[in-house]
Amino acid sequence: MLLRKKYIALSIGASLFLLSTLPNWSEATQVQAQQQEKSYQYFADIIRKTYESQLYTLPAFEEGHYALRMYRQTSNDKYHAAIWSDLARVASRLNRYAEEVHTPEQIYMNSQSRLADYLDKTDERSKLRYTVTKHNPEYLYLGIGLLGSMARADEYGLKHKQDAKLREIIRRYDFSHYVTNEGMIKAWAAQLANQVYWLKQLGEQDVVQPFIEAFRNTYPDNLDENLTNQQYGNKLYGMTHIIFADSQYYQHAVSETEHQWIFDYFRSNIDTILLKAKEDIIAEVGISFLLAGLNNDPVVEKTRLHIKEAINRDQGMIPSTSGDFDLSHGEHRNVLAIMLLDWQQVNSIPTIEKQPKVFASLPYGLVSK
Known part of the structure; x- marks a missing residue:
């Protein structure tokens, strides 16, 4: 009987200990998420520094394309x-x-x-x-x-x-x-x-x-x-641009339910997309979820990880699939990368x-x- 009481007491004590650690575990998870977010922002800043130090050397279209997106974000x-x-x-x-x-x-x-x-x-x-x-x-x-x-x-x-x-x-x-x-x-x-x-x-x-x-x-x-x-890339581009155009290019949030078929497709096929698509398409897929307020969707995290790894730190940008680092030709994929990694509003x-x-x-x- 005495042993049974000791066992119960130990069990209760262990349970209370575990419960007492839950807030700390939750806080640790939040801290980890914040650190990850800071990490993504760090990589966005690498690209941002590259482009903003040379923004006015770009042709008018690329210069405006970059600036308008950054202005609507910031x-x-x-x-x-x-x-x-x-x-x-x-x-x-x-x-x-x-x-x-x-x-x-x-x-x-x-x-x-x-x-x-x-x-x-x-x-x-x-x-x-x-x-x-x-x-x-x-x-x-x-x-x-x-x-x-x-x-x-x-x-x-x-x-x-x-x-x-x-x-x-x-x-x-x-x-x-x-x-x-x-x-x-x-x-x-x-x-x-x-x-x-x-x-x-x-x-x-x-x-x-x-x-x-x-x-x-x-x-x-x-x-x-x-x-x-x-x-396949053309199909994906069409889908992301339906979302982007509905938002009037980052001016308004979009409704997931109005485009459910697109979001369902991206969720079901994200691993194939990461394997087959170019970086600008992958970034657009992630941004589509951000435009719908789905910041915590696993697709966003997967696309961010992929884009982060695609950045060449020495050149401060994501190269083309052929390894080209031309600033003008790369503006589209790189401004999308900044937005995905450091999404604002x-x-x-x-x-x-x-x-x-x-x-x-x-x-x-x-x-x-």
């Missing part, structure tokens, strides 16, 4: 000048289209010139784009040129002074013809995802759902094994109303909406 005024450069680039393109490339004949000539750029390229993507787009050459002017510039100005709270003229050009064409075409999706999945949301943003056509349905029919999950690496900025200093001197052709 609200730091130091990016204002680079954003203004992007604004000037947008104004220049819209000015040219409004004055020099707006008749059907001018659009045809412009499109043929752009199409010819693909003739000498031998990679799978370029050959596919040439083969498909030669039947719809005006797409290069409309989707790749005009629409993106109008949408960017609109995000800033601006429009071109000949906005009505530019919208009339858009209305000549039925975008459902492009966005539901299987060949076009195989050639331009990410771009089409952007464009269907831009059209909706501008109050023009709403072809988001027809595009998503056509996309899913083009890339059924049970046929993934038949895809080349390039086409979404922000609907800059706009002429909220940040008038950025827009104090508007480039010729742009006016407030």
